[in-house]
Structure formats: C-alpha cells, structure tokens
Amino acid sequence: MNKRVLLPTDYSKNALNAIRYALELYSNVRCDFYILNAFHISGYTLDSMRVPEIGEPYYEAAKEESEEGMERLMQIIKLHPQNDKHQFHTITTFNSLSEAIKIVIDKKDIDIIVMGTKGITESKARIFGTNTVNVMEQIQECPIIAVPNDYMFQIPREVVFPTDYKTPFKRKEIGDLIEIAKLHDAKINVVHIDKDKDGKLSRKEEMNKELLQEILQGTDYEMHFLPADKISDGINKFIEENNCDMVAFLNRKHLFFGSVLSNPLVKKIGFDPQVPILELNDN
Known part of the structure; x- marks a missing residue:
C-alpha cells in the first residue's frame, strides 16, 4: 500500500518549500500526497453564531x-521532476x-504530515508559526515533519533523537524515525543530556x-x-558539531507537561529550528 502523506498549504512560499521537501524525502517511496487548503472567510469565525453557507x-x-x-x-x-511513484490528490x-487535518487523517488514513513552520500570515518576529504549533499540539494521530522557512532539502544523514529515558519506548511510536533512517542510510544519534553531569541512570532509566x-x-x-x-543548548550544540539534518522527538501526551508548547526542550529548539523537526506521537 502506498504511503499516505498529508501536505497542508496556505499557498505561501514556505508551504511550497515543505511540499518540495516531502517529494525529495520520499522520492523512492510509492506515495499518495494529499494537498490540503483550509480556507477562511474574513469576518467569520468557525465558532461564530452564523457560518456562511454554500451558495x-x-x-x-x-x-x-x-x-x-x-x-x-x-x-x-x-x-x-515527475516521479511515477507519486500520485497527487487535492482538497479545499x-x-x-x-x-480539516483531523478529518483528512480520518478519511484518508494518513501516515504522516509534512508542513512548513511559517505561513503567509505569520509575522517575521515569530520564528515558529502558530499554525504549526497548533497542529503539533492538537494532532496526535500521526507524526508531523515541520520544515523550517527556506530550508533547502538535504538527505538526512545524521538525525538527533533527544531522550531522558524516563518512560518506556514503543516500536510503533518511533517507526517513522526508523523508516526515514533506513530510507536514507541515516545515523540515529540518541542524545541523553544530563544536567547533573554524572551520567548515572536509575534502574528504570537503564531498562528503558x-x-x-x-x-x-x-x-x-x-x-x-x-x-x-x-x-536546549546541549541539543543545539550537538546539531552544529555533528552537522545534523533532522531532530526527532517524542511528544508524549500522557506526561505531566502534556503538550509540545509546555515541553521546555521543544519550546527552545522548536521555536528556532535550523533543521526539520520530526514529531512522533505515542498514539
């Protein structure tokens, strides 16, 4: 079965850049790409009393x-360049x-989302776009790759996977990380950053x-x-020193801090991403 990739777009340059990234990343994979534009009407909000009707x-x-x-x-x-492994479907x-993303995931059984970090309406001051953060916060059904503004595609060779070893891992939740690594002969760098600087793990952490x-x-x-x-300093330093091409992290919704935004690691590296971020969910 073809891999099903959802590509949200607001027709911005950054959204187009993310689409190009997805086409390159999966150039050797049979894919159905679903390109989605969720449009709005000025003056109307989705929770307003009156929603405009067809016609x-x-x-x-x-x-x-x-x-x-x-x-x-x-x-x-x-x-x-055309790729006979790729098929395109459009949704407005x-x-x-x-x-809109939730509906498409449900109807089309989407495997992964690839999107830009910044759209047409994002201010220059805001590095990581609100839309992207909202999607990462709200979508738990499948992984998301967020591609930084103007990032030129590079084959992922070195991927950083920060972890604290505090919770057990499941094969399914890191499947996409393994798939990307195998697709591009990439090395997965599991990075444990220790603020105590003694390097000691508890028995439970050792088991994880x-x-x-x-x-x-x-x-x-x-x-x-x-x-x-x-x-965050440790991760960014590691990315620079090892010329990393991607950061993968687990967004565990069951943890105390709950979401991407309140996860201090993601907040720091996520709002100034130099390389694409692969967010994995423990669904």
Missing part, C-alpha cells in the same frame, strides 16, 4: 480563491486547519535505554551522553 457570495468567492490557488500550486508541482475546504537499543537494532545508531546546563 452565499462570500463563501463562493473564498472557495473560488482557494481552488484557483490550488490550480496554480499544481502547475508549480508539475514543473518539479472551509474549516480551521487543525479540524536497553529497550530503545532493542527497538533500534538493525539501524545505524549511537548513544551519546552530554553534560549541559541547559537541555
């Missing part, structure tokens, strides 16, 4: 604009981005580390221990 001038104008944008985007994609819908090693068997991986005052 009303505002709705029809916004729908037409969305469809014309999709047509232009498909013309641009056709300029990209009046909805919030997160809700062994479990992760078992799951990663058959891949090229290396375990690293880094002493650092700040977790």
